[in-house]
Amino acid sequence: MSHLDEAAFARTVAACTRCGGSELEVSTYVDRKLAVMLADPSDDGAWAYDGEAFIDGVYRIRCTACGVDAYASDDCPRCHRAGGLADGLGHVTRLEVPRRCPSCDELELTLIAFAPGTVTVRGPGRPAPPTARAELGEPGFHVVAIACDACDWAVVSERCPICDAAPPLRARA
Ligand SMILES: [Zn+2]
Ligand SMILES: [Zn+2]
Ligand SMILES: [Zn+2]
Numbered sequence: 001m002s003h004l005d006e007a008a009f010a011r012t013v014a015a016c017t018r019c020g021g022s023e024l025e026v027s028t029y030v031d032r033k034l035a036v037m038l039a040d041p042s043d044d045g046a047w048a049y050d051g052e053a054f055i056d057g058v059y060r061i062r063c064t065a066c067g068v069d070a071y072a073s074d075d076c077p078r079c080h081r082a083g084g085l086a087d088g089l090g091h092v093t094r095l096e097v098p099r100r101c102p103s104c105d106e107l108e109l110t111l112i113a114f115a116p117g118t119v120t121v122r123g124p125g126r127p128a129p130p131t132a133r134a135e136l137g138e139p140g141f142h143v144v145a146i147a148c149d150a151c152d153w154a155v156v157s158e159r160c161p162i163c164d165a166a167p168p169l170r171a172r173a
Contacts, residue, residue, distance in 0.1 A: 003058075003073050003075065003080070004055055004056075004058050004071060004102065006052070006055055006076075007048075007056070008083055009055045009058065010073050010102065010124060012024070012061050012070050013026065013061060013070075013121045013123075013127075014039075014057075014123070016063035016066060016068060016070055016108045017062060017070065017084070018063065018066055018068045019065050019068070020067040020169060021063050021064065021066060021125055021159075022122060022168070023063070023064045023065065023120055023121075023122050024049050024061050024062065024063055024064065024093070024119075024120070024121050024122075024142065025060075025061070025063075025069060025119070025120050025129060026058060026060070026061050026117055026118065026119055026121050026130070026135075027055040027058070027059055027060040027061075027062075027064045027116060027117070027118045028054055028055075028057040028058045028059065028063065028077070028116070028118075028119075028131070029050045029059065029077040029078065029088065029114050029115070029116050029117075029162060030033070030035075030046045030047060030049040030053055030054055030115065030117060030132060031047065031053060031112060031113070031114060031140075031144070032046070032047055032048060032113045032114070032115040032132065033046050033047075033048040033111070033112055034046075034110070034111045034113060034136060035108060035109075035110055036097055036108070036109050036110075036111060036136070037107050037108050037113075038100070038107055039054050039097045039098065039099045041136055043114075044138075045132070045135075047117070047130070048112065049052035049063065049127050050127060052096075053172065056077070056172055057077045057078075057114075058071065058077070058078050059073050060072045060073075060077075061083055061096035062145045063141050064120060066118045067098050067151065073085070073088065075150070076088060076162050076163035076165065078114065078159060078160050078161065078162045078163070078169065078172075079160040079163060079165045079169045079170060080085065080170060081106050081160065081163055081165045083167060084162065084163030085112070085152065085162075085163070086161050087132050087162070087163040087164060088114075088116075088140065088142060088162035089116060089134075089140045090139055091140075091142075091164075092137065092140055092141070093113070093137075093141060093143040093161075094142070094148070094157070094161075094164055095142070095144070095155070095157045095161065096141040096143075096160070097109065097111065097136070097143060097146060098129050098146070101148040101150065101151060101153050102153060103148060103151050103152075104148060104150055104151040105146050105155065106149065106150040107144055108149055108150075109147065109148055109149070110146070110149055111136070111143050111144075111146055112143075112144045112145040112146075112147075113136070113141060113142055113143045113144055113161075114134070114137075114141075114142045114144055114162050115133070115134055115140070115142075116134055116140050117129075117130025117131055117132050117133055118130050118131055118133060119131065120127065121140070127151045141160065142157075142162050143157070144156065144157050144158065144161040156167040
């Protein structure tokens with residue numbers, strides 16, 4: 001199960017327990033969709049998660065007024081391996097993107113990835129979309145799956161895409 005469920009998340013972002021501030025910066029690892037052409041991005045990418053996945057991926061909630069961590073976990077946000085977060089934020093993707101589809105030679109492929117993002121939350125309600133903190137090729141951005149739009153070729157990471165832990169992975173919320 002997730003470290004943080006919906007009720008715990010709502011409680012934590014309601015107000016800082018140290019200073020009472022109600023503006024908290026949330027860091028989360030969430031799904032991002034990106035099109036590539038010859039292994040380079042051909043669009044800006046878009047978040048592809050629902051509200052439960054947003055909460056499931058949270059690894060830090062920090063008060064913007066006093067700087068205290070209202071919530072922080074060093075565990076991998078995807079598989080919960082202890083200390084796994086650093087192996088995600090500090091490494092580039094382990095699933096390499098081919099320049100062409102290995103099956104049909106198509107130049108354009110679609111990626112599903114995990115990217116870290118941050119967003120400032122003020123009070124209850126659905127958080128706004130986060131700002132991505134890593135792009136394709138940068139440490140922290142991890143490709144989960146690659147699919148060809150022209151044929152049925154696809155590949156999915158079997159290990160944990162974020163921290164490289166061996167399967168099986170826990171079911172996501
Ligand atoms: Zn505070
Ligand atoms: Zn193809
Ligand atoms: Zn992991």
